[in-house]
Amino acid sequence: MRNIPKLLAMFLMFLPWTVQVTWGGDTDQDGSVTCYVTDKSGAMPGASVLVAGTTNGTVTDSDGKAVLYDVAPDAVLQISFVGYATVEVPVNNRSVVRVLLKDDALALDEIVIVGYGTQKKANLTGSVDQVGAEVFEGRPNANLSQMLQGQIPNLNLKFTDGRPNSSPSYNIRGTTSIGQGGSALVLIDGVEGDPSLLNPNDIESVSVLKDAASSAIYGSRAPYGVVLITTKGSTKGRPTVTYQANLSFEMPTTVPQYVSDGYTYADHFYKAYYNYNFSNPSGINKTMEFSTAWLAEYKRRAEAGNYETTVSDGSIGTAGRWLYYPEGTDYMDLLYKDFSFSQTHNISLSGSDEKFDYYVSARYYDNNGIFDTTVNPESYKMLNGRMKMGYQVTPWLKISNNTDIAWSKYIMPQTYSEGNGNIWRNIADEGHPCSPVWNPDGTMTYSAVYSIGDYLYGKSNRRYINKQVRTTFNAQAKFFDDRLRVNADFTYRNKDFNTTVKKVKSNYSRSEGVLETITGTQSYLSETIRNYEYIATNEYAEFEDTFGAKHYFKALLGYNYEQQRYKNTYAYNDDLLTPDVENINLAMGTENRSTTGDYYQWRTAGAFARINYAFDDRYLLEVNGRYDGSSKFPHRQRWAFFPSVSVGWRITEEPWFKVSKNAITNIKVRASYGALGNSNVGNYAYDETFSFDNGRIINGQKVRYTSAPSPIPETLTWETARTFDVGLDLSFLGGRLSFTGDYYIRETLNMYTVGPTLPDIYGASSPKGNYAEMTTRGYELIISWNDSFNLGGKPFNYGIRASLADYYSIIDKYNNATRSLSTSAYNTSYYEGMRVGEIWGFVSNGLWQTQEEIDIAEANAQANGQQYYNPLMQTSKDYKLHPGDIKFEDLNGNGYIDRGKNTVDDPGDRKIIGNSEPRYIYSFGIDLEWNNIYVSAFFQGVGKQDWYPSNEASVIWGQYNRPYNQMPEWHLGNYWTEDNRDAYLPRYTGYYAPFYKGTNNANTRYLMDVSYIRLKNLQVGYTLPQKWTKAVKLQKVSIFFSGENIWSWSPMYRYTRDIDVTANIYGTDSVLSSTGDGYNYPTMRSFSIGVNLTF
Known part of the structure; x- marks a missing residue:
């Protein structure tokens, strides 16, 4: 992780291969054209002049x-x-062309992709935001969602x-439903x-439809917004072939810095x-003896300084076994490479004539992974192909x-050892710095096999092969x-998603x-x-006309x-x-062999309509309706x-508005209201279902049995999302300065959740x-x-863009009459009046200093x-407090x-100490261009967010x-000692309740601010x-550099940078x-x- 000179050398070595080449069709003749551009005031420096289609x-x-x-x-010139x-x-x-440009709010003529069509931005009455291909071009990332993160306000990619x-999940405007989600x-x-x-290189634009008025046309599939991704189409004129290649170097943004000195670790383990326990341990978890x-x-x-591995004579440890006295082992350093490589190759063919147009593209992406594995190296490869053709x-x-x-x-390496094979958990539990990886005879140690040894040198792995074919x-x-x-379309x-998991035991040795x-x-497949x-x-059919x-x-x-x-x-x-078995038929197990399966289908249908009306480009109206049906x-x-x-109302188009358009270019106010159904429930939620099991033995045989089905309410129906939105669009100084603001209220009704508690005699869970x-x-x-x-x-062109978004959600109705709380800080026992994301905990006023x-x-x-x-605070087996323990305030x-009674009305000494929902989500960027030099930078972050780590946050x-x-x-x-009271x-003690029991004893002292x-x-x-x-004969040659996730800062980093707060604190990773x-x-x-080359 520290070999930066090597990284720079590899950059220089691979530079000749990072080339983008574009071949265009030959022109009919060589020649130059001089273009003079003016406006009503005279010559216009900095105007863009482009040969259309090239x-x-x-x-x-x-x-x-x-x-x-x-x-x-x-040719046609575009100015x-x-x-x-x-x-x-x-x-x-x-050879000479003269052009007069006329004032106009260019942004207002921008075409925005909306449901089943397009609209001029000037005529939009809903809440829609859009970004173009520039967001995805030239970036060292093959993941579209990672490129899109932060680009559009309140498009929350987690x-x-x-x-x-x-x-990630695509969320628009915050919490959608606590029932079935959305x-x-x-x-x-x-x-x-x-x-x-x-393929990100195929994308022309991404539009986000945020309010109900914009997304209503899609009905029950889109109660919480729509993301419209439009891919590139054909270019006008003769064939154009574009080839692009990119080489990237990658490394983790954070690597946990653990104590790697063996004796220091062992001494603190003992403390x-x-x-x-007030007693001596006999081992360091499973893999090392201790005395x-x-x-x-x-x-x-x-x-x-005498570090070595010896053989026990029985006076220390078990006779004949290895005794380890290493200087120390840094397991995280062994886990990761200094850096990894990825490469991307794109090629496309595009063109058209009077009858036929086409766009054909292909991409190859290869990433060799960050883990320093040898037998089963991490690897991710992806191929994309697209063909769009039209015939008039x-x-x-x-x-x-x-x-x-x-x-x-x-392909992911896999550790055989504990649980499901999470390598970071295994390192935390068994990657002891006081154990080496290798024994003197070349075998692996017990700690190594249980942590990184099996991962880096074993034969266990996971393979994910995904295939998709789609045609329209x-x-x-x-x-x-x-x-x-x-x-009509x-x-x-x-789509086929195939997963193979192989776990193979690796050998280790405790004695020569x-x-x-x-x-x-057993080892399995x-x-x-x-x-x-x-x-x-x-x-669908669309009619458009202007009357009068x-x-x-x-x-x-x-x-x-x-239908799916x-x-x-x-x-x-x-x-x-x-x-080395890769065929499941070559696994010899009999007792544990199993084959299972699953099947479902759903259908949805709907008729939709939309009417747009504008009077004199001043008064705007849009009405949508959809009659929707779902098989669920x-x-x-x-x-x-x-x-x-x-x-919508465009005030600047009123006859009485006499302010110059060069000063105030556009003022538009808009408002929308709509209701949409949410069909995101189980495919067979309306049916009473039985589940079968064979876990019981009767008369010496396993028999299959079932239980009574859960009851289903007769009134089961749609969740409904009602949204009210009011917005303001402003632009000034001929469109150079622009502002857009929206405020919204979204009510989610009839959420699908657990109902009233049934009497025990009923024999089934609550419906x-x-x-x-x-x-x-x-x-x-x-x-x-x-x-x-x-x-x-020379013209200096620049642009600056900033955004800010915020939201919060309140529970208005929930089946919790006593307003009871869960013991966890992250309260999942919803109650009326609750703010989603509440963190409940104790107030700490420091540490106890004296007995x-x-x-x-x-x-x-x-x-x-x-x-x-403090009976909740078990800091030792005797339940007694000691100097240096956390002090909680007696609030009641x-x-x-x-x-207390663990309710909102009687929470004892707990209170709301924070909130896990992100607040004040912001971004800002700048683009500069001068004398053929261009620079762009994009920042994004969260202004407020709290996190209390769970007990598993050993990092x-x-x-x-x-x-x-x-x-x-x-x-x-x-940490606290008599000499370090501040x-x-x-x-220093293990199994410490506020940490070991994690969120059950959350408190203000260790509540983390993870804004960033x-x-x-x-x-x-x-x-x-x-x-x-x-x-x-080259039209254009460009040299470029691009970086992703270059730098971050968070208030939490005052304590540690061992966790990247931008991604690694919430959520699960199924892989x-x-x-x-x-x-x-x-x-x-x-x-x-x-390098980019254009021919």
Whole structure:
């Protein structure tokens, strides 16, 4: 992790391979065109002049002049500038072209992708945000979602790990439902899709529909917003081939810094164990023997620098076994490489003529992983292919097809040992620095096999192979001069997700010549095959016209149908014939062999309509309605109607508004209201189901049995999300300065949760039904500035954009009449009036300093009928407090620490001490361009968020949790002793209740502030002057550098940087069987360097 010179050398070595090349069709003739650009005030420096359909372009100089070379006589020039209307001018075999740009709010003419169509941004009445291809270009990342994080306010992408194929949940505007949950609907070219399987280089734009009025057209699939991903299409004119290659170097943003000195660790293990148990340990968890004699000998050797492995003579340890006295082992350093490599190759072909248009692309991505494995190296590979073709059958009919394929293979090493094989948990429990990895005879030690040895050198692994094929056929007919458009499409998608898990025991030795394996289950092989088959069809017609000079009207009417079938087959067998077995038939197990499966299907259908009306571009109206049906509900509840309406008023278009458009360009106020159903419930929630088991033995045989089914409410129906949104759009100074703000209220009604408690005599658990309600409030603010000026005789173009978003949710209705609380800090016993994300805990007023003050507190507790002052705080086996323990405040004044009745009204000495929901989510970025140099930087972060680590967060608690856990370096000299009374940490002891019992004893002293700021992306590039490149027939040559996740800061980093708060504290990682709290695949920092060439 520390070999930075090697990293720089590898950058330079691979630089020649990081090349992007574009070949365009030959022009009809060589020649130059001089373009003069002016506005009503005179020459316009800094205007963009581009040959349409190509990358051949430049900007005007201080005299408004631009010269383009190799321009075909029939080419079209495209001239644009911020705050002015874009103009396209045919060259018509001219060598000089003069253009006059007229004032216009360019942003208002921007076309925004919306449901089943597009709209001018000026006419939008809903809450919609959009980013373009520039967000994804030139970045050293193959994961679309990671690139998109932070780019759009209140599009919340929550990552729990940094794996290259990590897929976050897509959330829009905060908490959606505490019942069945609800993520945003993600559509790729109008059809539901998985963004993790996309090629980021194929993306043209991403639109986010946030409010009900914008997403209502998609009905029950989109109650909590829609993400519309549009892929690139054909370019005009002759064929263009583009090739892009990128090489990146990656390393973890954080690596836990544990004590690696063997004796220091062993000494603190003994302190932590003894101070809790008041007795001596006989071992360091499972894998090492321990005695005070061994520790004393270790101390003597450490002081003398005499580190070695010996054989016990029986005076210390078991006779004949190895005795370890190493200088120390850094298991985290052994786990990770200094850095890993990834490479990306893209190629595309695009073009069109009067009849036929096409876009074909392919991508190859390869990442060799961060783990320093040898036998089963980590590896992630992905292939993408896309083909979009259209044919103009007649002047009014066009047919097209959009087909994409994706294939990925991810190989993860796997540890055999404990649990599900989470490597960070295994290191925490058994990666003892006082044990080496290797014995003198070359065998692995017991600690090594149980932690990294089996992981790095064993033959256990997980393999994930995902395949997808998706094709969409489309036909579009246009009538009445394009005023009536009729579309029909059909999509078929097939996905296969195959998972193979192999666990093979590795040998270790505790005595020379004696090989052992970890006791427990047999080596095994399992295979899971999941198949998803999906079809969808959309038919819709759109009529658009302007009546008179002031009445704009557009109407949409359509039908949608979707269906998905899922099938899962799981096979397991143990007792592998050899460690290299890859065929489950070569596993010899009989007793534990099993085969299981699963199947489900769902269908949804709906008719939808939308009407848009604008009067004189001042008064705007949109009305949506969808009549939706879902197979997930009882027959009498399957269909429902969901309406929405939105309005807008462009004040600057009023005749009485006399302010110059160069000063105030646009003022628009808008409001929307809508209701949508949520069909995100179980596929068969309306059916009473039976489950079978065979765990009982009757008359010597296992018999299958079942139990009474859970009851189903007769009134089971849709969850409903009602959203009210009010927004303000402003732009000034010809569109250079713009502002957008939204405030929203979302009510989630009829949430699907557990209902009233049934009498015990009923014999079944409480039914789930529509029993809860919740309200979410929030806002989004966006401000941007784009401008240019002359610097050194050359245009300096720059842009700045910042955003801020916030939300919070309140439970309005829930079946918890007593308002009871859970014992965990993260209260999951919802109650009316609760703010989602509440953290309940005790108030700490420091550490106990003397035995005298403890005795006074204990006497006061006994006078009030309580045996101990703090019975919840077991800091040792005797339940007694000691100097250096955490002190809690007696908030209810009863003389001792308790939870009362554990209700909101009587919480004892607990109170709300924080909230785990992110607040004040922000981002800001800057783009600069001057003299062919361009720089862009993007920051994002969270302004407020609290976290109390669970007991499994050993990366925080260390040996306070379990004495044998790893010891974080920051603990050294930072815990209470008689000589260190101002320490942050309490006295040194294991199984410490506020840590070992984790969130059950959360308190203000160790509540973590995990707000953060992060430099998410930085790009720097230089484009060589055209006069240098045209001699070698190159249109453009650029050198670029890009970095991802370069830097971050959090208030928590005052204590430790061992956890990346941006991803590794919440959530679970199913691939690595981790549960957050630092036990996740690390977030990766990456750097890329390369060259772009355009021919």
